[in-house]
Amino acid sequence: MKSTEMVARETDVLIIGGGFAGSWAALRAAELGARVILVDKAYVSRSGASTLSGGITTCPLDSDDIDVWAEEFITRGGYMCDQRWTYQLLEGQRARVKDYESWGVPISRDAEGNIRRFASRGMINVRGMQYQPKVAMRELRRRVLDLGVVILDRVCVTELITSDGQWPTSGSVAGAVGFNVHDGQFIVMRAKRTIIATGMIAMKGTHRVDNDTGDGVAMAFRAGARLVDMEFTFGGTFNVLMKRYDFPSYNVAIAHGARLINARGERFMEAIDPVRLERGELSQVVAAFAKQMIDGNGPVYIDLRHVDDTYWSDMAKIHRGGSILMSEHVPDPRVHPLPIEPTWGMWASGRSGLQIDLQGRTNIPGLLAAGSAAKNDATGTHASAGSPTAFCNVSGWHAGECAARESLEDQLPPTPTHVFNELREAAFAPLGKPVHEKSADALHDDLARLEASVVDGMVLSGDRLQAMLEVTRDVARLSGEIAAMDLHDLVKIHEARNVAECAGAVYQSGLDRHESREQFFREDYPMTDPSWFCWHGIRRGRDGVIMERLPFPTEGVRFPIRNLDSGLGRIGAIIRGETPKGGAP
């Protein structure tokens, strides 16, 4: 480490996280004339999940009837959303797709040159497009720099600054502090408005987004921000091929006609979702996989013999190095179905997170959020291909606009200066500690072990949730005791604390919910309870954690709210061999 000198910066808008959400926020805020700092622990345009997001995004065009799309999002999400957000998402994404087109981002097109669209996984009417997220992110970086945004790459943000020096705060958020992960410079970033855009919460090593450790969500939670529906963070996706290899994109494969079959050659989704089949709601497809395993019908294979030719031609163009399918490591997938399996665990891409309003504001003054760090109120708990990235684009744009407008009419909040020194000491504390029997990697091992089994992770109980909660508490405590070998290690210790605190909120929320709904299934409470048809909040108060049940907004409702879910929860029904009831057809 070269230095721990302190550098102070001031700005109108500070954005933490440089994926789609953060970059769109930066672009919009700078367009409106605000001074903007965009900070990321990696390199903006190559960080987080955005560049790795599979390359499908929701694609509403001018010719589409937005009412039809909105109704499908709202009903498939069980009306557990803010319908104003649904319309805002679709109208905003129309504009963002046009931006990507005008920027020359490669988009899969048909012979006539029109955007080739696919029925989105989980949907019937809603369409997505296949594009190159890496080029989109590169363009966003170039454009925000052109607008004068200050990008701070490789800065690990460790804590939000609060105006009263308290966590949780009774005042406002006034920026953040962090350190450069290469040279150790400590940076105080005072800001009139701060936007959390740090992406989803994932364990390190269980998905391929190892730096999405929920840092911003954890920091905001410590500052008193409300998280909602954290138990719906659970989810899964098919991403492991033949036990050893990363499968490039399930969403893309099934959009082109790939099928799932069991060891008997049966297309088992026919019995569970005869309309959407493999394109059904993802948690239910993963539950169907688990059922095949429990019933002795494994392995499950992805059958690519039926995909259209564009699957292979687009892959060659878009996924140059990354496809195991085009290598000699696996049997020819044009001839042989290949064993595939999902992961299941913390995989929040909008189903849970920081609660925001239509402008991206949280419950803490001065603090906004966007993208997968926030709860996606446009689609509720329903995961469909492409809507998370669309929400990143659109919520980022709105948060950037709101933060810019508000900051231009506001002053920097005063902050007690002793706070900065205390935050610096806290950030670097592990560097001075004696060697401990546990390493940073061991903490991440302990966390990842909680997601060891797809079946155990899906079939929850009070005892199991309590046991998992205890592990997260141990990891959070140990993160304050163990030693960092260098700055790279220091980052991983902060990440372990953040994952553990986010996971703790997930398990605590799950313990509080005495029912099963959507992808959340407790075998000790297998039935859906109508009294839980609400948002489920968790936040830190001065005297401990506060759990809340919050009604869905009735303002701006276009489709009368109905509680569709009843009886045995959907995951429970699949695991028990019944057809899921309720929900949209």
Next chain:
Amino acid sequence: MTVDATTKIEIDPLTCTGCGLCILSCPADVIRLDEAAHKAVVAYGKDCQVCYLCEDDCPEHSITLSHDISNSRRFSTYDQFGLKI
């Protein structure tokens, strides 16, 4: 379960020009510049998440990634159910 320390990423020192693009690309901060040799080197190989961003961004095609999944924090359901793949 332990973290697999096997390096999944190889950088060919003969063709690497030390341009540093791969260092920028890596989300997990695995690659650093050997300033004396002016070559990119794998500094924290066990943190490689096998995302291919460095391989894609290298103008000299000097980087080769194993196709093996990221690290051994992943678990196979097929092992849990005793199925051989």
